[in-house]
Every structure is written in structure tokens, then in C-alpha cells.
Amino acid sequence: MRQSKVSITHYTMKTQDIEAYIGIGGYHGLRSALDMDKSAVVKEVQDSKLRGRGGAGFPTGKKWAGVPPSEETYVVCNADEGEPGTFKDRFIMENTPFLLLEGMTIAGYAVGAVKGFIYIRGEYPKIADTLKKALEAARSQNMLGNNILGTGFSFDIEIRRGGGSYVVGDETALLSSLMGKRGFPWMKPPYPTEKGLWDRPTVVNNVETLSYVPLILSHGAAAFSKIGAKGSTGPKLYSVSGHVKSPGVYEFPMGVRVKDLLKAAGGVQGQLKAVQIGGTAGPIYDAEALSMQLDYDSMQAAGGTLGSGAVVVMNSKTNMAGVLDVSMRFFAEESCGQCFPCRYGTRQLNYMAQRIAAGTGRQSYLSLMQDTGEVMRATSFCPFGQSVSTPLNSLLKHFGDEVKGFIQQQDYVKEVI
Amino acid sequence: MLNVNIDGKPIEVETGTTILEAADKAGIDIPTLCKHEDIAPLGTCGMCMVEIDGSPDYARACITQAQEGMQIRTHTRELRRIKRKLLQLVLAAHPDDCLQCIRHGECELQKLAEKFEIRDLEYEQYTRGLPIDSSAAGIVRDMNKCIGCGRCVEVCQNLQTVKAISFFGRGADTIVSPGAETNMGSGVCVNCGQCVVYCPVGALHEREQIDHVWGAIENPELHVAAQIAPAVRVALGEEFGMAPGELVIDKLYHALKMLGIDTVFDTNFSADLTIMEEGTEFLNRLAEGGPFPLITSCSPGWIKFGETYFPDLIENISSCKSPQQMMGSLIKTYFSETRGIPPEKIVSLSIMPCTAKKFEADRPEMNDSGFKDVDYVLTTRELARMIRQAGISFDKLEGTTSDSLLSAYSGAGTIFGATGGVMEAALRTAYELHTGKPLENINLKAVRGLEETKTASISIEGEELRVAVVHGLSNARELLSYVHKEQQAGRVPYHFIEIMACRGGCVGGGGQPIENSLYQRNLRGQGLYKEDAGLPLRKSHENPEVKALYEHYLEKPGGERSHHLLHTHYTRRNAYTL
Numbered sequence: 001m002r003q004s005k006v007s008i009t010h011y012t013m014k015t016q017d018i019e020a021y022i023g024i025g026g027y028h029g030l031r032s033a034l035d036m037d038k039s040a041v042v043k044e045v046q047d048s049k050l051r052g053r054g055g056a057g058f059p060t061g062k063k064w065a066g067v068p069p070s071e072e073t074y075v076v077c078n079a080d081e082g083e084p085g086t087f088k089d090r091f092i093m094e095n096t097p098f099l100l101l102e103g104m105t106i107a108g109y110a111v112g113a114v115k116g117f118i119y120i121r122g123e124y125p126k127i128a129d130t131l132k133k134a135l136e137a138a139r140s141q142n143m144l145g146n147n148i149l150g151t152g153f154s155f156d157i158e159i160r161r162g163g164g165s166y167v168v169g170d171e172t173a174l175l176s177s178l179m180g181k182r183g184f185p186w187m188k189p190p191y192p193t194e195k196g197l198w199d200r201p202t203v204v205n206n207v208e209t210l211s212y213v214p215l216i217l218s219h220g221a222a223a224f225s226k227i228g229a230k231g232s233t234g235p236k237l238y239s240v241s242g243h244v245k246s247p248g249v250y251e252f253p254m255g256v257r258v259k260d261l262l263k264a265a266g267g268v269q270g271q272l273k274a275v276q277i278g279g280t281a282g283p284i285y286d287a288e289a290l291s292m293q294l295d296y297d298s299m300q301a302a303g304g305t306l307g308s309g310a311v312v313v314m315n316s317k318t319n320m321a322g323v324l325d326v327s328m329r330f331f332a333e334e335s336c337g338q339c340f341p342c343r344y345g346t347r348q349l350n351y352m353a354q355r356i357a358a359g360t361g362r363q364s365y366l367s368l369m370q371d372t373g374e375v376m377r378a379t380s381f382c383p384f385g386q387s388v389s390t391p392l393n394s395l396l397k398h399f400g401d402e403v404k405g406f407i408q409q410q411d412y413v414k415e416v417i
Numbered sequence: 418m419l420n421v422n423i424d425g426k427p428i429e430v431e432t433g434t435t436i437l438e439a440a441d442k443a444g445i446d447i448p449t450l451c452k453h454e455d456i457a458p459l460g461t462c463g464m465c466m467v468e469i470d471g472s473p474d475y476a477r478a479c480i481t482q483a484q485e486g487m488q489i490r491t492h493t494r495e496l497r498r499i500k501r502k503l504l505q506l507v508l509a510a511h512p513d514d515c516l517q518c519i520r521h522g523e524c525e526l527q528k529l530a531e532k533f534e535i536r537d538l539e540y541e542q543y544t545r546g547l548p549i550d551s552s553a554a555g556i557v558r559d560m561n562k563c564i565g566c567g568r569c570v571e572v573c574q575n576l577q578t579v580k581a582i583s584f585f586g587r588g589a590d591t592i593v594s595p596g597a598e599t600n601m602g603s604g605v606c607v608n609c610g611q612c613v614v615y616c617p618v619g620a621l622h623e624r625e626q627i628d629h630v631w632g633a634i635e636n637p638e639l640h641v642a643a644q645i646a647p648a649v650r651v652a653l654g655e656e657f658g659m660a661p662g663e664l665v666i667d668k669l670y671h672a673l674k675m676l677g678i679d680t681v682f683d684t685n686f687s688a689d690l691t692i693m694e695e696g697t698e699f700l701n702r703l704a705e706g707g708p709f710p711l712i713t714s715c716s717p718g719w720i721k722f723g724e725t726y727f728p729d730l731i732e733n734i735s736s737c738k739s740p741q742q743m744m745g746s747l748i749k750t751y752f753s754e755t756r757g758i759p760p761e762k763i764v765s766l767s768i769m770p771c772t773a774k775k776f777e778a779d780r781p782e783m784n785d786s787g788f789k790d791v792d793y794v795l796t797t798r799e800l801a802r803m804i805r806q807a808g809i810s811f812d813k814l815e816g817t818t819s820d821s822l823l824s825a826y827s828g829a830g831t832i833f834g835a836t837g838g839v840m841e842a843a844l845r846t847a848y849e850l851h852t853g854k855p856l857e858n859i860n861l862k863a864v865r866g867l868e869e870t871k872t873a874s875i876s877i878e879g880e881e882l883r884v885a886v887v888h889g890l891s892n893a894r895e896l897l898s899y900v901h902k903e904q905q906a907g908r909v910p911y912h913f914i915e916i917m918a919c920r921g922g923c924v925g926g927g928g929q930p931i932e933n934s935l936y937q938r939n940l941r942g943q944g945l946y947k948e949d950a951g952l953p954l955r956k957s958h959e960n961p962e963v964k965a966l967y968e969h970y971l972e973k974p975g976g977e978r979s980h981h982l983l984h985t986h987y988t989r990r991n992a993y994t995l
Contacts, residue, residue, distance in 0.1 A: 187480050332588050333587070334587070336588070337586065337590070337591025339461050340450070340462045340463050340464075340506065340565070341503055341506070342588075343565060344503075344589065347510070347588065348506060348509065351543075372506070375503055379466050381460055381463070
């Protein structure tokens with residue numbers, strides 16, 4: 001993909017020098033946007049059919065168009081990249097921070113905001129420093145601050161660091177945290193675009209989403225939307241990790257097949273057993289995953305989700321009882337504790353999975369775990385608790401016999417000893 | 418208006434109505450653990466999930482608004498199954514010591530477990546092993562029993578704005594706790610106990626003193642003298658199946674005597690006395706031109722709140738002790754001397770609707786006689802327990818009278834228990850003492866009722882006096898922030914302000930019978946106004962025992978002895994350096 005200029009990887013540099021960034025075409029998008037009417041910028045993004053890269057896949061232009069006029073509107077960049085196996089936002093912020101700043105500034109212009117926040121996860125302290133330096137550089141070039149490029153448009157960005165909570169990756173929980181409150185999600189509506197930060201209209205976009213915006217403005221919506229799959233346009237950054245020879249971030253047009261992505265990542269180490277797609281809350285597939293197409297609609301049709309674009313590969317040496325344990329422990333540790341089903345459900349799931357992995361599990365746990373997952377899906381307050389059943393059920397669907405066998409074998413071992 | 422259909426029953430509701438409210442209107446009881454009618458919906462428990470036709474997901478009835486044409490089902494087989502599982506998840510984390518629990522029989526979790534027929538648990542039970550915090554004078558917190566519904570946090574943060582407790586930790590380790598690793602005794606908690614009355618389970622309760630009181634009663638060396646607060650007489654009956662607001666004062670006197678209490682006085686008397694002292698203080702300020710506003714000092718929850726969050730207004734707070742402390746002080750002096758019982762042999766006991774009164778009684782300055790004004794404070798709920806322990810069938814009890822000396826009261830004294838009552842009582846007396854003429858209409862309806870902030874103006878000899886009444890500390894915070902701002906600009910928005918920490922006034926105190934919702938509080942308040950209307954004396958200065966007290970002992974309101982025994986001072990507290 002490096003050959004196409006309509007890609008993030010075109011802008012990744014060894015240096016974080018703003019002049020070098022401008023030299024390879026940086027800030028062309030912002031200049032184009034500032035020459036246009038605000039509404040034309042929104043229309044261009046709508047025409048590109050760009051969809052939110054954080055996981056939900058909501059059309060970005062539609063989100064922007066839904067912002068009511070207000071004296072105080074905010075743009076918030078969700079850089080709380082907490083999804084296990086996901087490191088694409090980090091890749092952008094480390095390698096091309098100005099692309100993000102440029103995208104945010106365009107967003108600010110388009111929705112009539114004067115202020116932006118980058119909410120970055122607490123575990124990325126060095127990147128926060130990188131961004132701070134980039135902000136200074138952008139201000140010194142008049143790409144941020146008062147009267148940007150002499151156009152009369154003023155906009156600035158502030159960095160806020162998270163405290164290490166996964167749930168704060170949810171936009172409403174993130175806004176709670178940004179306002180200094182506990183990171184509890186809130187019920188929508190009202191949507192943040194209507195009532196967000198301090199009850200003002202607020203646009204929340206993911207790092208990757210915002211980073212594609214300058215490309216749309218400098219190359220045009222048509223150039224962007226002709227890349228990718230129907231319904232999921234443009235390129236996408238995929239995080240590939242686990243048992244592949246070259247784990248890393250790979251940029252492909254939307255709709256790339258898993259097997260092609262894995263080939264780009266150097267191929268599987270050993271024999272492929274399972275792939276988890278979309279993050280911890282995504283399904284765990286067997287080798288059938290290889291033929292899947294990685295875009296929003298294809299993944300949904302396959303009963304899964306593209307999520308953040310994380311692809312975690314497991315080879316034949318992986319113990320699926322262990323995977324179950326790790327997955328359930330993640331949910332238990334990261335539940336925010338607000339609603340009953342998630343707070344109590346994750347605790348019980350973690351307990352049972354831990355017992356199974358430790359060899360003290362019972363066969364009856366498996367159906368009770370699935371039942372619990374279903375109750376959580378039906379009654380949890382936010383998508384976090386609702387989604388536990390997805391990895392749980394898919395793991396047991398494909399590897400249930402292995403887990404059952406593991407429980408039985410451990411029982412046998414105990415008897416013999 | 419819009420039309421919905423719930424469980425096959427068509428019903429018309431106003432736009433903006435939640436499904437929960439609509440169901441209630443249709444006579445359908447949707448189970449909840451976190452939602453309470455007096456508190457904004459929290460959406461935490463998930464017990465109110467309902468099925469809506471055409472929607473792939475279940476919805477929380479408490480936070481989902483009814484929409485035109487909605488077809489809603491509330492108790493399908495699947496919903497019942499899911500909720501049973503959910504309840505099991507909660508119960509697996511809850512200690513099963515129901516028989517020893519202070520809320521046994523009044524626990525919302527227990528009631529739901531019964532309703533859903535939870536007979537065994539599929540889940541492994543676990544306990545959290547958390548320490549019990551009994552460092553506060555009025556409130557004990559046992560977080561092992563906490564189900565995490567968040568009502569107490571909502572009440573403390575938003576309804577009372579005391580901000581003593583909030584959520585900490587994540588997932589199953591989530592806990593409600595005072596901030597900065599303090600405990601309740603050393604934090605900003607004002608002991609109002611509103612968290613206690615809204616807690617659905619036994620995680621929060623009053624610090625019980627029943628054993629100490631039994632000990633004092635059973636000790637032949639000691640003379641126990643009790644007082645009963647105004648709000649108790651219209652609430653205690655509820656503990657014995659009577660209606661909220663039903664006046665049970667005569668039975669109450671009898672019950673206390675049957676328990677073995679030697680002398681029974683009535684806080685209504687010292688409420689009248691408070692009016693004499695506070696009314697005089699007000700008239701003195703009127704003569705001297707301030708400082709205004711004068712703010713009432715009867716509610717100990719408000720006093721600590723004021724000391725903490727509005728220390729600049731301390732000189733505005735009346736120096737009068739509360740009726741409880743005035744009575745306590747007189748029991749150890751006037752009563753002691755009159756009856757010839759040495760104060761060290763007297764145990765001063767008060768029956769209060771309030772958990773903060775326990776804190777007030779323990780304040781170090783409350784011992785002007787050289788002895789503690791009040792030795793023990795029992796809440797209405799604790800007294801009910803003692804009455805049951807003594808085998809007294811309270812509802813069938815004959816009435817009797819209290820003991821003379823510190824018991825006579827006027828209607829003005831009895832309405833102290835409801836929001837606006839102190840203001841109304843004070844104005845009845847202040848007007849008359851100042852003008853020498855009787856107030857034409859003594860029913861000051863403008864300051865009665867549950868409206869959050871009530872204001873009125875009254876003309877005394879051509880001077881327009883502005884008064885305000887607030888109940889609930891968030892309303893107090895709002896009003897005082899305004900007063901403080903006006904004061905700094907050199908203006909006096911009000912001359913006299915009544916503040917009660919709890920919504921509804923003392924009838925809604927943290928020690929009152931559960932259920933203690935605005936519904937009950939309203940009826941209890943009405944009960945007090947009804948008693949007032951039927952009493953021969955309606956004004957504090959007409960109280961014959963108050964007159965006698967001044968004649969034989971105190972000399973005059975605001976006099977030297979009054980100042981020594983009946984007035985107090987306040988402490989500036991800082992919310993952030995505890």
C-alpha cells in the first residue's frame with residue numbers, strides 16, 4: 001500500500017519535524033478545507049463514506065452533520081486505545097502525529113469548534129510527550145491557535161491523560177472521565193453530538209478516523225471512496241499480533257482477506273488454530289477465518305465485528321482453556337463496576353474460567369458460563385458487559401470439546417495422583 | 418399525552434413518562450433494586466428490563482421513555498428467567514446472615530429474592546471481608562452487604578451535596594467509600610442519615626445505643642429522664658402498622674414509662690423555649706441592624722454542613738442550641754435542682770428522628786452544666802425495637818401524660834418537626850413580642866409543604882422582613898451560595914432563613930421508620946400541622962411551663978443564664994484538611 005498517496009503509511013516518517021511533514025504533502029488537507037465553506041467540508045467527508053475506525057463504524061460525516069450550532073462545541077479525539085491486540089492509534093501518534101492534529105483541526109473547522117481534546121490512555125506517556133511537542137510545532141507554524149493561516153479560524157488542542165480504565169474507551173465514559181468524573185458510561189440519547197462535554201455539542205472521533213480526514217480533503221472524497229469495499233470505503237490499519245512471524249500494523253484497503261493480511265505479516269508461526277478478530281469482545285474463530293473479508297459489513301454478515309481491526313493469531317500449541325481464562329480475567333478486571341450484571345457476572349465468569357484453567361473446574365461450569373453471558377448480554381448497561389458472550393460462545397462453539405476434554409483430563413490427573 | 422400498551426393493557430400517559438412510571442400507572446409492579454421514587458434513575462441494577470415489540474434488545478424501564486404505540490411486556494418467561502439469574506449473581510456476593518441483619522424484613526433484596534423464589538444458588542458464594550466502619554457518631558457502614566446500587570452516592574453527592582462518599586475501585590471490587598482513605602468519622606459526613614434511609618439493604622444503619630439505654634434503665638442508682646422530638650410522634654406508629662402521620666404521642670409517653678424510664682419530658686417544650694431565645698436573638702439583631710440573615714440552628718446535619726462548606730456564614734447562624742440540647746442542659750440543671758437529684762445520677766436520653774442528633778450530643782461543647790447535656794440518643798427505629806423487646810403491643814396501648822416541669826407545649830413547638838415549622842413558630846412569637854399585637858393569621862401556609870425553597874415576606878411595623886425556608890442540603894447550598902454572593906455585594910436578600918438538612922424537615926430524618934420516602938414525610942408533616950391546629954395554645958410565648966422557667970430560673974430570654982445554658986458556638990471546618 002505504500003505506493004498510494006491515499007494512505008496513512010505514506011505520511012509515516014522517521015522524524016517528527018513539521019517541515020518534513022509539510023514537505024510530503026502535510027497540511028494540504030487543512031489548507032483545502034479552510035478554502036471551503038464549513039458545510040462543504042462536512043459534505044466532502046460524507047461523500048467519502050468514511051466510517052468510524054474506533055469499532056462502531058458510524059459514518060463520520062453523518063456524525064459531524066448532526067452537530068447543532070452552538071457557541072461552544074468540542075472535538076474530542078479518542079486516543080484511549082485500550083483494546084487488547086490493538087496498537088494502530090499508537091502507530092499513528094508515534095509516526096505521524098501531525099496527521100492526527102491536522103485531521104482534528106479540520107474536524108474543528110467543519111463542526112464550528114474552538115477547542116479540541118486528545119484523551120490519551122495513561123499507558124502512553126511517551127506518546128503524550130510526542131503529541132505535546134507536535135502541538136507546539138503546529139502552533140509555531142500557525143496551524144493551530146488563533147487565526148489559523150490568516151483565515152480567521154481559531155482552534156486549539158489540549159492533551160488529557162487517562163487513568164488506565166478500559167471502559168473509558170467508550171465515548172460517554174471517556175467524556176465523564178474528561179470532565180473529571182468517574183469513568184462511568186451514560187445512556188444515549190442524548191448523544192454527545194447534542195449534549196457532550198459540559199452539556200455542549202461534542203464530536204468524539206477515533207485517532208485513525210481523524211487521521212484519514214486530511215487525505216479525504218487533499219485527494220477528494222472520490223479518491224478515498226474508490227478504495228476498499230462497498231459500504232466500507234478507504235484503507236484501514238490492521239493490528240496483527242500473536243503467532244505470526246512479523247507482528248505489526250498493516251494498512252490495506254477495507255475488505256482485505258485474513259489470509260492476505262497474515263501473509264503480509266510473514267505468515268503463521270506453526271499451524272494455525274484460532275483467530276480472534278475485532279478485539280477481546282470479538283469472536284474467536286477456527287481456521288475458517290482465513291477466507292473472511294475484513295470490513296464492517298462482511299464481518300457483520302459473518303456474525304462477528306471488525307471492531308478496531310485487531311487480529312490475534314493463535315497456533316496449535318495454544319491451550320484454549322487458558323485463552324478462556326485470560327479473556328474472562330480481562331473482562332473482570334476491566335468492568336467499570338457500574339451495573340450489576342457486569343460487576344457480578346464478570347466476577348463469576350472469571351472465577352469459573354480460573355478454576356477450569358487451574359484444573360479444578362467442573363463440566364457444569366460451561367453451561368452456567370454461557371447462561372451468565374446471555375444474562376449479561378440482555379441486561380448490561382453498556383456494550384462492554386453485553387459483549388462478553390461473544391468470545392465466550394464462539395470459543396466454546398469451536399473449541400468446546402477441547403475445554404471439556406481439558407476439564408476431564410485434569411479430573412483424571414487428580415484421581416491418579 | 419401518548420398511548421402505550423403494557424402487558425396487554427392500554428394506557429395513556431404524559432409525554433416524557435418512563436416505562437416504569439407508565440407500568441406503575443397501569444398497576445404493574447416492575448421489580449427494581451436501584452430505582453427509588455425520590456431519586457433520579459441510576460440504571461445500575463438491570464432488574465427492570467422489559468421487552469418492547471420491534472426492538473432486538475431489552476430496555477431498562479427506569480430510564481427508557483414511553484413512546485407512542487409502544488407494546489411492552491414486563492414479565493415474560495424469558496425476562497423472569499433472566500432476572501432470577503441476575504438476582505442469583507447478586508445474592509452470591511451478599512452475606513446470607515439475614516436473620517442477624519438490622520434490615521431483616523425490610524430489605525428490598527430479601528423481598529425480591531422471595532418474590533422470584535430463589536431457593537438455591539447456582540453460583541459459588543463469596544464474601545469480600547471488608548472492615549465495618551463505625552467511626553461516625555450516627556452511621557455504621559458495612560460494605561460487605563452493599564449491593565452497589567448507587568442510591569447512597571446519588572443522595573450524598575447530589576441531593577445533599579455533602580460529598581462524603583463516592584465509588585472507588587473497579588469491577589467486582591467496586592466499593593462505596595469516603596474519599597482520600599478517610600473514614601466516616603473523620604470525613605465531611607454530616608450524619609444526616611439520608612443514605613441510610615434510601616439504602617435498599619442493611620449496608621448502612623444507625624449506630625445503635627439500645628444496650629446502653631437498657632443498662633441505664635436497669636441501674637437503680639440512675640434516674641433516666643427522656644425527651645421526645647416532635648417528628649417522632651407522627652412516625653413511630655408506622656413501626657406498629659399504623660398510618661404515617663398518625664399522632665401517637667400519648668401512647669408514646671405510656672410506652673416510655675412501661676420501659677422503666679423515670680421521667681418523660683417532651684422536646685416540644687424546648688422547641689417553644691428555642692423560639693423564645695431565637696426570637697429574642699432575632700429582635701435584638703433587628704434593633705442592632707444585623708447581621709442578617711439569621712439562620713436557624715436546630716438541625717445538626719445542617720450545622721456541620723454549614724461549618725464545613727459555609728464557614729464565612731457562621732456568624733449568621735443562631736447561637737441557640739437545638740431543642741434537644743436545650744432540654745438536655747435543663748435536665749442536668751433546672752430539673753436536677755428542682756427534684757434534688759444530683760446531675761451525675763441523671764441519664765439524659767432523647768428519642769429523635771435523626772442520626773445527626775447522635776453526633777450533636779457528642780459535640781464536646783455540649784456540656785454547659787458540667788455534664789453531658791444528652792447522654793444517649795435513640796432514633797425512632799431504635800425505640801420501636803426497644804418497645805418490641807419489652808413485649809409492648811404499642812398499637813393497643815392506652816394513652817397517658819408526660820411529667821410536668823419540661824413538657825407543656827404549644828402548636829408552635831410541635832410543627833418544628835416539619836419543614837417551615839420553625840420559621841412559622843418564630844414569626845408567630847416575634848411578631849407579637851415586637852408589636853405587642855397578636856398576629857392576625859397565624860397559619861403561614863407560604864412556608865409549609867414540600868416545595869424545595871419557600872420564601873415569604875412579612876411586614877412588622879412597616880418594615881418588610883424577607884424570610885426563606887429550605888430543606889435538603891442541596892437546596893441549602895444553592896440558597897446560601899446566593900446569600901453569600903449578595904452579602905459580599907453588601908446586600909441582604911433575607912432576614913431570616915430556616916434550614917433543615919433533610920427533605921421534608923425532621924419528619925424525614927435519617928432515624929425515621931423505613932419506608933421513609935417523600936410520600937411518608939408529607940403525611941407525617943400534615944399530622945403535625947393537624948395537631949397544631951387542634952391545640953389550645955398555638956404560640957410559644959404562651960407556654961405556661963416556659964413562662965415558669967423564666968420566672969423561677971432563667972429570668973429572661975437572652976439573659977445571662979440562658980446564654981450559659983442554652984446557647985453555643987460553632988467551629989470552622991475545612992472540607993479538604995480533615
